[in-house]
Amino acid sequence: MLLSDSAAWAGAYLALEWTIRVVMLVVVPFRRSPDAARSWLTLVFFLPIPALAIYLLIGRPTYPRWRRDRFAKLPKLLAIAIKQIAHSHFCRRPFLPSNLEEPALLIEKLGQFPTLAGNDVEICPNYDQLIDNVVSDINRAKRSVHLLFYIFADDATGRRVMEALGQAARRGIACRVLIDAVGSRRWSRRVVKTLTSHGVDVRRALPVGLLRRRSARADLRNHRKIAVIDSRIGYVGSQNIVDAALDRGLVNEELMVRVTGPVVLELQAVFAADWFMETDQVLDAPVLFPHRAPGDGAVAQVLASGPDYPDAGVGLLVTALIHGARERVVITTPYFIPDEALVQALKTAVLRGVEVSLVVPHETDHLLVHLAQRSYYADLLRSGVRIHSYREQFLHAKHITVDRDIALIGSSNVDIRSFVLNAEVSLVVYDRSVVQLLRLEQDRYFAASEVLTCEAWKARSILTKTCENLARLAAPLL
Template identity: 35%
Template structure:
């Protein structure tokens, strides 16, 4: 049997080497031709060139925004009812001119947000900040208990436990008395709940329509990125009251216990008023994207300057089943239910004073609306900007906005958890803190658990609150939801909460930052290179 000379290379090794070279070159050309942001392109080029085969495979699976052709068409083509509703809302909201009512600094922000999303800023809202999970879930369960017609929810993480089961009990009771209950949960974020929880069968048996959003399997990976997730947290009851914010439907100590980061610290906002309509439209579009029958869009709230109008009574039905009796009615029938005793369909609800703008964002929308709105808000600041986020992995534009604000005399404070559930995300985020400290930005490391509240306040007059982290994933990839609140009174409440976070944090000094060991600095700076991919 002949033997190869010592310096010969087996043919199969040469073939593998050539295949890797061709694959890398092809992938690099693809990256350059896609015109990603420079930071993102450089990060992918590093991954492709450093890791043979695996780097190229990772790019083709995760490097481009692909939600599937059919899903893209459904997302980009709003339902006719939703489009008509938002078009009418824009016409109605434009009556007094937003510039006549808001601080002139934030009028461009409101106009920019409306052009990006089609949703105008709306006055007359009542907001309640709910910074404690137990109290927030009690408010949500109570609202579901009072529901007359429909309960519609979308959550990234839905998990049973002592804190969340009362909400599920309220859903079961509502469905059994004939209320239409529709719940959309992210297939990946709520995977353990969908696979293992006995609550799934209990909810469905009661008549709750429980649907998994963005389901994933090996075949779907070929046509759609599996890491594009519905990260929203939203509940809408009778299109009269809504709850949104950073709070998943799970107890604060149930999330990622193995990571040993302590309780998750969140907040929720209860909304009543005209802004509930656009929030409801967000749910309806998410529901439609999963090929579900489109429920009817209810009549919106009267705006403060509009005359009182006769409200149409909700169609009534007879024979509504009570808990444990009869069969659940069809979704169409459950949109109509007898009103409770004492309910007056002509009564005007109590008016609020907050201007609120609903900002949905996601990979199906053109541009990077929420990132651009954040930049506009920071550049409008004159006195103080406070940001809280669990994941801080900024791109160059966000970093420059924050350091420029500090350089022009604005007090800038960033509050992030001292310990994260992801070592790589923490390393990539910490790599940017030195730049902030050098510019005079105050950095505070929260020690009371994993701070998960995503909030920004500007000059005590403007609030941005919702589901968006300050990282590329929230800016470009996930389906997110934010509220722009143009209201000093509400913003003062949020600032008070942010100051509570600061009080439970360790201020990071430049001396402590410079005292890091060489291995730690090396790891952080290396993680910074792949930060745009996280």
């Protein structure tokens, strides 16, 4: 009897596994890239029941219906801000040469924000100096301070910023802070408690919890790093509010930009959109989107991307920029997990005579991601892409220059997670002087890097190659 029962249970289990395999074979490829489908189906074939559980948790890069419904209201609720950004005399549209018109139009179609002239852009590669600048600008704030950061720590750096926010709030300045609930989870309770006690309105973005009525998915995160002070000064880039030496003995090296001018209003609009998504509060007061006399300066625009913006993929922009390159492309990123379209764009650019360089850190804080990204190097090296392994610190900066005319600086890595799953923000600047300043930083990276070669890369051990290739199978899921 027991033997018969065991055989029946085994048969039922086997039938369940094969049912999952067959159903997933139909479901998984729907509206998914071939690489992602292949990774999911490999997992399903070997581990069907765990694969189904994981797929139900993180298999579809979409937010819950209530959040999608709220996002659908956003354009109407922010109509005043969008109108002021697009039509005020302060936010005048610039003339662009023909080679820049196409990327500018693409960005506007993807993220709604137009190109705006009259911006001053300052490159900020010094970690501690950046924090000094942010604190100083908060101390001089007269109306509002808005911060949105993936990581906001209760450490020496975080406490400096919190103290500045507290002093601003006591002066009557409207201070609002958004922190990602997962990225800041180690410190979020203390940060929220401290800022609230100072009179700062602070919220967790995309909170996660089994018992939460509106819990977010743990893998869909708000990865943006934005500061906007008085709608006049903006910061955007890769750096979080946390000590440089965060984990495992690694010291982060970052790059942010400090901007003044009309493009700051686009950063303000991104913050206002995220604030509405988390609080259902509309920030459209005219004081947050002021008119000022236009000045000289760089042409720039902002692209917000993420699951809330299904057509605003920063990956699509990066691929398009590489296809449009004529002379030189330099990509700096801590995590490099490209999709097939990006790999082909890089190879095609080299064949067209474009000098393509990739700068990645030698050290890592995510071993599986590091192994997966190394699996792409051999193919890129053979095609002529130059890969620079930066050895001084953990290079967490995220920026791209294209020829002498275009600089992209933001929070997005060059990986599938940033392209599809994370909410990101990018500042695109069309200005030769800004590109030249960024290229000076890139030249400094080159000088502190080991240049990888095909011959040396081929000499890796069989074990190393095997681990990298196995990690690559999971690349679309990382």
